[in-house]
Amino acid sequence: MEKEAKDAIKYIGERLNEKIREEMANGLEGELLSYHTDDAVQGINQAALSRRRYTNGEINEDAFTKSVYQLIGVKLPKLWSGEFKIVGVSEQNGITVDAAKANIKPQSWLLYAQKDVSLEENAFDAIAAYPTEKDAVNMVEKLRLVDALGTENLYDRTLMLARIKFDRVFSDPSASEEEKSIARETLEDAKDLAYAPAQSTSDIPLSGGVPARVKGVNLNKVITMEKDAQEAIKYIGERLLKPDWEAARDLVSSNERKGFVYLAKPNAQYAGKIIMMSDTHLVQQVGKNSAVAHDLSKLENGAELTRQFDNNEIKIGRTNIKVEYNQDRGKANIVTYNQQRSEYVRKQAEKWAEQNITNSKSRAAFLKHVHAFTQDMAKGQEPAKPSQEQAKSPVKTPTQQPQPQLSR
Incomplete structure (x- = not known):
């Protein structure tokens, strides 16, 4: 009976892991495709279908590369490995040179695709040229999406999509630290799902344990996980429809x-x-x-x-x-608006004081008045007026430093 219970738990765990991967892959797919035009998405999906048919032996490699050329606009080398590199180039003395090595400004960007690495070390073929690096990066992402979405194995597909998201976020100079953190965690989660072996049934408690929530999939009613699994929880709640x-x-x-x-x-x-x-x-x-x-x-x-x-x-x-x-x-x-505004004013004043008031006592006295000011602002009251005694003995701050503008 115990063996049957363990086998049942193992089966349920495997199905749940598959469900988690599927939801994660679908979420990443939707997000990454949303950055491209409708026409581009249609081409990516059709080329991915050709990639899958080629992998399954339904079409040959020539048919696949022809499909990519017609749908995406570039001709991949035979035995393409899925890897790319982008090189900024310029004309120098009538010869096209690597701009970085020549220490000159690139005039255009060449996109290289790697052939099967077992054939030749660093076997890259130039497949396209672009006027801007952004155009080349955009094409690389399209082709990586074709490769990922054309991959049957759900584990590999999820990891490939997570890597695309990671590279997109970390190559964006305007990406916030929160966006980078989420991209990093998503990639780590995908690696865990792709590489972690199935948990031994002997390690799964038949009762007790810690109900876990992983990536928005509620496992409470289905399986319990050990305490160390709780530490991997990174999000709270279910995903939006x-x-x-x-x-x-x-x-x-x-x-x-x-x-x-x-x-x-x-x-x-x-x-x-x-x-x-x-x-x-x-x-x-x-x-x-x-x-x-x-x-x-x-x-x-x-x-x-x-x-x-x-x-x-x-x-x-x-x-x-x-x-x-x-x-x-x-x-x-x-x-309230007043609370929000007062919080902003307080933080700005604290930042200014840290940078400009070097005397610790003067800084503490200044911040004391700022806090009183912002507390009154948060309540929707007029800022407290200093007493006569305070008015006679104003706090001295360095005269050479400009005072912050505290607006209401």
């Missing part, structure tokens, strides 16, 4: 850049305005092109927030909130 996720992403997208919508993390704090409410989630803008989706079932006052929204007490695009999480739950508090 795809239509809601797309709507939320559009709200924080701009002409220059697609938006990002994340799940909340344990032990984190978020502040910003509410931009969307669904039946299951509250979406909060936390950056110019980023938002966090809060699972209402994971907020202590989720039901109250829903009631406030239904009663028009929460105004979309106007109501600001601060959300604080512990390991697995959070609480949202509505922040």
